[in-house]
Each structure stands twice: as structure tokens, then as C-alpha cells.
Amino acid sequence: MGNYKVTIIMYHYVRDLKNSRYPSIKGLDLSLFIEQLNYLQKYYNVITIEQLIYSIESKAKLPLKSALLTFDDAYIDHFNTVFPILYNRKIQGSFYVPAKTILNHLVLDVNKIHFIIASVSDIATLIKKTFNELNKYRKEYQLKINEFYFEKLAIANRMDSKEIIFFKRLLQKELPESLRKKIIDKLFEEFVGIDEEAFSRELYMNKEQIMCMIQNGMHIGNHGFDHYWLNSLTEEKQREEIIKGNNFLKEMGVNMNNWTMSYPYGAYNKSLINILKEYNCKLGLATNVEIADISKNNRFELPRLDTNDIPKESKSEVNRWYAIG
Ligand SMILES: [Zn+2]
Known part of the structure; x- marks a missing residue:
């Protein structure tokens, strides 16, 4: 029995939200994580990444x-939160680290954006402030009018309102990088108001913690060095991101015969995949929402579900992803 399908689930923040400093951060509450694990252990076989790599290489069924x-x-x-629970249940997790955050004690722009949003009481105020910033830089950066950006970017998705999507897209991708950074830092200081290094040390794991997880059977993989949109970089820059990310993994003691990649924002392209092949990467995780099928998918384009796609109640009925998984 068995087949070639695997339901790969992606998590980000997992915390006891109501007792945390930012209860409105878009994360998975600890109690729901436990319920979801109960559900998964009831209906699924949680496998290790080494099992998946072995199946891909030997064409053995899962x-x-x-x-x-x-x-x-x-x-x-x-x-x-996650590691002790997985350890006690003898389940492996695969953890993807943007090395810069840990080596340089910086906070990723994408995380600054999350905590700015979690710190404002009303999104309209934030949009107004953002428009003011655009007004200030319009000439210097030859920006279009505010309404242009709002029309273009403000499209609600299954997770967020249109205002939140507008804010995220504008500052994650739309504006020139140097301007994005200026505006994000300004708003981070105004709304979050915590020193970046201190915030980084509170937000991310440190080297010792990562090494401890590896020693206890967890898998640590490459998530780029800077957490860039890798599909928007030159080949040379892509290579640099991969090498620097891998150097970090080596330093942590990762078995480089089985190294794996998760693309920041799910963004990759052909030239990146060629680089991964050259460095003998075993697989690449994307973010398109599907069940992975290793008899059909390219090993560098494995889709993942989000935690929100899976029930968060152990008593829940199975959903459509179970039926096709
Ligand atoms: Zn990421």
C-alpha cells in the first residue's frame, strides 16, 4: 500500500497568542496547533523529510x-512552542531559516510589516500614514498617485482584507527597494518602537537553539540568506543567496547530503532551480496550494498547503484535501 502523494503543510507563527505581546499577529494559536496535530495524527502519517527524499530518489511509494x-x-x-511538542510526539518538523536574521540580528522587512499591522488599532490610520509617506517621496522616486497603487494592489484574499493586502504588497514588492525600506523603518519606529536588534533577538531562534533542534532530529533547511524574492535576482545574486544560506547550514551541523530549500514568498525560477541542482539540493518547497505528488511534480516545485487549509479541531470531519491527498 502507499502512493506518491504527500500533504506538505506550511506554518509560520505558532504561539499562545492571547498571552503574547502582539495578540493580533496573524499566527496559529498554540491550542489550535495542538488540535491540528491531533487531527493530523488521527488521519495522516507524518513522515520525515529523509523519507520523502528517499522516495523521490528511489521512486519508492510513500x-x-x-x-x-x-x-x-x-x-x-x-x-x-513547536519543537517540544513535536519532540514529545516523536514527529519531525522541517524548519527553514533566513540566515541573515540569526547572524546579523536584523528583522526581515516582511516581519516588520506584520508587527506594524499588529500594533495599529485601525488600518485606516495606517493607510493614511502610508499615503503621507508616498506624498513625501513622490517627486524623488517618480511615484504615481496614491489611488493608482490602491486600485492596483488592494485585492482581498482568503487571509486578509483589501487594505491589509494593499499595505503588504506596496511595501513587500511594489515600491523600489530603497524606498520600501525607508517607509517600513519609519512606520516600525512609530508603531512598534523597539530597537531592531533587541526585537530580532526576541523574534527569532539563535544558533544554539537551532543546533539543539538538529541534534534532536529536526530538519533545518535553506530559506535564502536575505529572504529575497529569489526570482527577481540575477543568477549571480541567486547563487550568492544559496551559498551563504548553505554556509550557515554547515555551521549549524546540517547533513549537507540531504539539504533542502524553501523559497521565500514561494518565488523561484528556472535559473534558481539550475543552481539548486548544481549544489545537489534534494528538494524545493513552493507555496502553490496543492497536494504534492512526487510521481508528477518536479522535486524543486513541491506545493504546500497552509495550516489554514487543514482543520484545527481533532474532532473535525476530514476535508477535501484529505480526499485527494
Ligand atoms: Zn519566509
Whole structure:
């Protein structure tokens, strides 16, 4: 029995939200994480990434209803909250680390954006402030009018309102990088108001914690060095991101015969995949929402579900992803 399908699930923040400093951060509450694990252990076989790599390489079938748990961005939640629970249940998690955050004690722009949003009481105020910033830089950066950006970017998705999506897209991608940075830092200082290094040390795991997880059977993988949109870089820059990310993994003691990649924002392209092949990467995790099928998918383009796609109640009925997984 068995097949070639695996339900790969992606997690980000996992914390006891109501007792945390930012209860409105878009994260998975600890109690729901536990319920979801109960659900997964009831209906699925949680596999290790080594099992998945072995199946890909030898074309061996996977257990029926295989699931793989992945955690992006190296949050302290993954050490404090997730790791002890997985360890006690003898389940492996795969954790993807943007090395810069840990080596340089910086905060990723994408995380600054999350905590700015979690710190404002009303999103309209934030949009107004953002428009004011655009007004200030319009000439220097030859920006279009504010309404142009809002029309273009403000499209609600299954997770966020249109205002939140506008704010995220504008500052994650739309504006020139140097301007994005200026505006994000300004708003981070105004709304969050905590020193970046101190905030980084509170938000992410440190080297010792990562090494401890490896020594206890967890998998640590490459998530780029700077957490860039890798599909928007030159080949040379892509290579640099991969090498620097791998140097960090080596320093942590990762078995480089089985190194794996998770693409920041799910963004990759052909030239990146060629580089991964050259360095003998075993697999690449994307973010398109599908069940992975290793008899059909390219090993560098494995889709993942989000935690929100899976029930968070152990008593829940199975959903459509179970039926096709
Ligand atoms: Zn990420």
C-alpha cells in the first residue's frame, strides 16, 4: 500500500497568542496547533523529510496519507512552542531559516510589516500614514498617485482584507527597494518602537537553539540568506543567496547530503532551480496550494498547503484535501 502523494503543510507563527505581546499577529494559536496535530495524527502519517527524499530518489511509494510539517522564517516560536511538542510526539518538523536574521540580528522587512499591522488599532490610520509617506517621496522616486497603487494592489484574499493586502504588497514588492525600506523603518519606529536588534533577538531562534533542534532530529533547511524574492535576482545574486544560506547550514551541523530549500514568498525560477541542482539540493518547497505528488511534480516545485487549509479541531470531519491527498 502507499502512493506518491504527500500533504506538505506550511506554518509560520505558532504561539499562545492571547498571552503574547502582539495578540493580533496573524499566527496559529498554540491550542489550535495542538488540535491540528491531533487531527493530523488521527488521519495522516507524518513522515520525515529523509523519507520523502528517499522516495523521490528511489521512486519508492510513500505511506498512504503522508504529511510533512514545515515551518518557515526561524521564529522563536519554533523552538519554544513547536519543537517540544513535536519532540514529545516523536514527529519531525522541517524548519527553514533566513540566515541573515540569526547572524546579523536584523528583522526581515516582511516581519516588520506584520508587527506594524499588529500594533495599529485601525488600518485606516495606517493607510493614511502610508499615503503621507508616498506624498513625501513622490517627486524623488517618480511615484504615481496614491489611488493608482490602491486600485492596483488592494485585492482581498482568503487571509486578509483589501487594505491589509494593499499595505503588504506596496511595501513587500511594489515600491523600489530603497524606498520600501525607508517607509517600513519609519512606520516600525512609530508603531512598534523597539530597537531592531533587541526585537530580532526576541523574534527569532539563535544558533544554539537551532543546533539543539538538529541534534534532536529536526530538519533545518535553506530559506535564502536575505529572504529575497529569489526570482527577481540575477543568477549571480541567486547563487550568492544559496551559498551563504548553505554556509550557515554547515555551521549549524546540517547533513549537507540531504539539504533542502524553501523559497521565500514561494518565488523561484528556472535559473534558481539550475543552481539548486548544481549544489545537489534534494528538494524545493513552493507555496502553490496543492497536494504534492512526487510521481508528477518536479522535486524543486513541491506545493504546500497552509495550516489554514487543514482543520484545527481533532474532532473535525476530514476535508477535501484529505480526499485527494
Ligand atoms: Zn519566509
